[in-house]
Amino acid sequence: MAVITRYVVERNGVEKMTFTSKAEADAYDKMLDMADALQVLLQDSTLLATEQQAETLALYLAQQKDELLVALGAKKAPAKAATKESVAAEPEQVTLTAVKKSPKAEQAA
Secondary structure, three states, X not given: OOOOOOEEEEEXXXXXXXXXXXXXXXXXXXXHHHHHHHHXXXXXXXXXXXHHHHHHHHHXXXXXXXXXXXXXXXXXXXXXXXXXXXXXXXXXXXXXXXXXXXXXXXXXX
């Protein structure tokens, strides 16, 4: 007989997700805590029409925590490692500058 340890994340008596790792279960529970806090903030605004919209947006923002913190300026974006493949795949950036014509060139045209 095998012994299997399961970590269950439960909210309001409802089983949300089951994990085999305590660290994964704790991370998911923490994400749900952030979503709950964001939902309260979003419901206090008049920007969203329904509670469901606030809940959905709050969960999305909590799932995108790292990107959200970068966008808010609270965290620096991770540096991308430049590899030959990524350098080759990136298009060249072209800088456009305005060229001012001389009065003589305008008269000739």
